[in-house]
Amino acid sequence: MIGLIAHNALLVSLAAVAFGAILTPVAIRTGRREWLQLVYGAVYTNFLLVSIAAVSMVVALVTHDFSVSYVAAVGSRSTPLLFTIISLWGALEGSILFWAWVLGLYSAAVVALHRRRPGNLVPYAVMTLLAVAAFFAVLLVGPADPFLPVSPVPADGPGPNTLLQNHILMAVHPPLLYLGYVGMSVPFAFALGAIFSNEAATNDWSILSRRWMLTSWGFLSAAIIAGMWWSYEVLGWGGYWAWDPVENASFLPWLTATAYLHSVMVQERRNMLRLWTLNLCVATFVLTILGTFLTRSGILSSVHAFTTGAIGYYFLSFIAIVLVTTLVLVAGNSERIQTKGKLGGAASRETVFLLNNLFLTAVMLTVLVGTLYPLVAEAVRGVKVSVGVPFFNRMALPAMVALLFLMGVGPALPWGSTTWADARKRLYPPGIAAVILGAIAVIAGARSIYAILAFAFVGYAAMSNLREFWIGMRARHRAHGESWPTALLRLIAGNRRRYGGYIAHIGVLFVALGITASATFRSEREATLTPGQTLTVAGHTVRLKNLWGREEPQRSVIGATMDVLGRNGTVIGTMEPRMNYYRVSDQPVPTPDVRSSIWGDLYVNLMAFESSGANATVKVIVEPFVPWIWFGGLVIVIGAITGLFYGPRGATAPAPTTNPAPNIGRSGTAPVLAPNPAPSIASADP
Amino acid sequence: MNWKRAAIAVLAAAPPIALFAYGFSRDPAAIPSPLPGHAAPEFTLAVFAPGEGPLTRPLGDTVRLRELAGKVVVVNFWASWCGPCRAEHAGLSETARQYAGKPVRFIGVLYNDGAAAAREWITQMGGQSYPAVMDLRSLTAIDYGVYGVPETYIVDASGRIAYKHVGPIPPSVLRQWIDSLLPNATASEGIPRAVVR
C-alpha cells in the first residue's frame, strides 16, 4: 500500500519535472513570464512528492514492510532502529531516492532564494536542475524502482550490508557526500543557465553560483574526511586512504571545486579566467556524475563496490548527454565568454592562483587517469590490471606538496603586482617556521624528501595564514584599542570571505600534518598473545586480559579485552578490539579499538583467535597525529561556513553590473588599516 | 554559436563515452574464468527438490550432465541464505517454464546449504518449476569455480560452457543466450505461450 502511494508520487514527480523543464524555454521564448510561476510550482511540487516517497521508504523500513522490494532486500527485523533508518542510503535504489530528494531540496532552495532576480539566468538554471531531476525520476520509476511489490511477502530480510551496519559514521558520511555531490548541480545549472540566457559574458552567474559551490564544497570536504574516518574505524587495516576508485571518485570533484573557489576570485578581481572558471564548474558536475557512475554501475571493481545493476546503461546515456550538451554549449560559446584581463605581475596573488589551479588540475588528471587506466588497458590491450598505490603517491604527492607551499605564498602576496623586494619581505617570516618544522621532522627521523618538504611547507603555510590574522588583529588593536579577542572577531566579521578562506587553509594544514605524520612515523607489530602476555610498540604496551563472546540480536561478537599499560606498569586504560559476526555473512567485520590522544592514536585490531580462548592474534599500530586529520576536517567546515555568510544578501539583488566584492565598511565596522598588506584595499577594484 | 568548435568538442567527448560503453561489455567483478568456451565439468548430483509440472524429476533421482548432451543446460548455483538469489528466482522459474517444450533444461545446484532450509525457501518463494540438486562438499561448485551465489552457467548442446553470469541473472539475458544456442529455433516461440497462460 505504502509502496503504491510512493511509486505514484514518483510518477507524478517525473511528470512535474518534465513539464517544468519543457515549459521554461516556451515561457521565455513566447514572452509569457507568468508561466514561470508554474515552473517554480513544479519545482516545489517535485520536492513535496519526492519527500513523500522518501518518508514512505523510511516508514516502510521502520515498520518492516517486506512487501516493498527495497525493504525485502536490505531490511531485517533484528537490525537496530538507527541502522534500519540509515539503510535508506545503504543500497542502490535507496541511495538514488535519497539523491533525488537532496536534488529536490536544492532546487526548491534555489527557487526560493533567487526567483525574484530579473533576467533569464535563474529560469534557465532551474530548467537545468529540472532536467537533471528528470533523469533521477526516470531511474526511480524504472530500473531503480525501490517500491516494487514483492510477492509472496518474505517473513524477514537479510539486513543491510554488514560493513555498512557496523559503524555509526555510516549515518554521517553518505548524507554529507550526497549533499556535497548533489549540490554541485547548482553551480553547474547556473553555468548552463548563463549560457542559455546569454549572460555568460558577465560575472553575475558566478556570483550567484559561488556560494552554492562553497556550500557543496564544505559538505564534500566533510564527507571525504568522514569517509576516511569510517575506513579507519571499520576496515581494520589502520589506514584511511587507499586510492580506491570510490575514494578517488569523491576526491576528483573536490579538486576541481577547490580550483573553482580560487579561480572565481581571480575572475572577479582581475576579470580573467571566466571561461576557465565556467569549465571548472561544468567539470565538477560531470565528475560527480562520473563518480556515481563508476561506483554504482560496477564498471570498476573496488572494495567498496556494493551495488551493480542494469542502471549502468542509464548512467552511460546520461553521461553521454551531459558531456555532449555541455561541451557543445561551452565550446560553441567560448569566444564570447573569454575574458581579456591581464596578469598584473609575476609576484602577485593571481600568479599564485594560476599555479594553484594548474597543480589542482594536474592532480585531478593524474587521479582520473590512474582510476580509469584499468579500463583503458583492458579495452586496448586486453589485459586485466590494477593501478597500484605507488603510482598515485609518486605522481600526485609532488603536486600536493607544491600546493602546500602555494598555500603559504598566496595569502602573503597582494593582488596586482608588487616588487620583488617587497615580496621577499612578505615571504621571509614564514620561511623561519618552515625551517623549524622541517628540522624537527628530520630530527624525529623523517627521511623521505616529500615528507620533509611537506612538514616544512605545512609550517610555512601555517605561519603565513596565521600571520594574516595577526597583522589584522594588531592593526585593529592599535587603531581602536580593541581587546585581542574582539579584534579577531571583528576582523573576521569584516571580511568573512577572506578570513573564512584562511580558516579553511588552516584546516587543510591540520589534515596535511596528520596525514604526513601518520604516514611517516607509523609503527606496527602483530603477535599472538596468551592472556597475561604483553606487546610493546613504539613505547606503548598492551596486555591481553581475556577473550570473550557475546550474543546480540543481529550479530555475535567476539572481543579481546586488552589493558593499556603506563610507564611504570600500571593499567591506564582498557581497549576492546572485536570481531562482529552478522547473521547474513560468514565473513566477520573487524572492529578495531582506537585510543586517541592529542599526539596520536593507539590502534588495536583483533586479527585471529583460538576458539577455546587460549590465545588471540592482535595487530597494534601507533599512529601519530591521526586525530588532527579529523579535527582539520572540522576546521575546514568552520572556514566554509564563515566564508558563506559574508556581507548583506547582495548576491540576489537586482542584476548588479559591477562586482559587489565584499566591502569591509558595509558590515558597520571600520576598515582595516594600512599595515594590513592584502586585498582589503584591492577589493574595491571593479 | 561557433559550430566548428562545438563539433571539435563533441569529437573530444567520443573517446571517453566509447570507453565507458566498453566497460559494460564485460564484468569487472568477475575474476577471469577459464571456463567459457571449454567443456563444462561433469557432475552427478541427487535431486532434493523435484520441481513442478513437465520439468519434474523424482526425488533422489540422479542428474548427470552427460545425459543432458544435445540440450541447452542452465546451471544455477544458489542457496537459501543468499539475498540476491531471491531477486532472480521468479525470473528463472518463469523462464524455465516458458522453455519447457524446448531442448532446454534448468538445474538449480544448492550451494553450502541444507536440504530442509532450501525446500522451505522454495515454498516461501512460491515454488520452483525446475528441479534442484544437492552439491555435497561443494565439489561441483569448486569444479565450476563458483565464487559466491548466485552464479549461472549456460552450457550449449555440445557440452561447452557458453556463458557465465555472476550475480542475479535477468530473464532477458537468460532468454537471449538460450535462444542463440537453440538449433535453428524460432527464437520467440517460447514467449507468447507464457503470455497466453
Added chain:
Amino acid sequence: MKRKWITVGAGVIVAVFAWLLFGGLEKNVVFFLTPQELLAKGTDGVGVPVRLGGQVKPGSVKWNAQTLDLRFIVTDGAREMQAHSTGAPPQMFRDGMGVVVEGRVGAGGVFEATGLMVKHSNEYRAPKPGEEAHEKYKTLMKQSSQ
C-alpha cells in the same frame, strides 16, 4: 607572436605531463592473473608484482599462530598455486572462498603475498547451519556469560 609561444609552451607542458603520467603508469600497474595465467608465464612471472585471483583450495589453509605464518593454495579450477604470507590472516579467511592476493612469486615458485583481499560483494555467503559464530565459538560465549 607572444600567443604562439604561449601555445607552444602549453603544448610542451602538457606533453611532459602526459609522458610522466604514462611512464608512471607503466611502472606501477599490477597485472591481475589467475594461477593458470601466472604459471603460463614461467620464469617471466617470477619477482613481478601481481594480483593473483582465485579460490582458496578447501583444506589447504595452514595457519601457525605463533610464527604468524599462513600457507594456502589458490586455485582457479585449472591450475593451483602455493601461497604464503606472514602476518595474521583476516579472520574471514575461509576454505573455498574467492580471494585476491597481492604479492609476487618468490624463489621456489611459492607466491609470497603482501596483501590479502577478500572479495566483498553482493554475493555474500551466510554461514552454513552449524557454522554460525554463536555455535562455532560456544566456549567463548559460555565463559563470558557466566
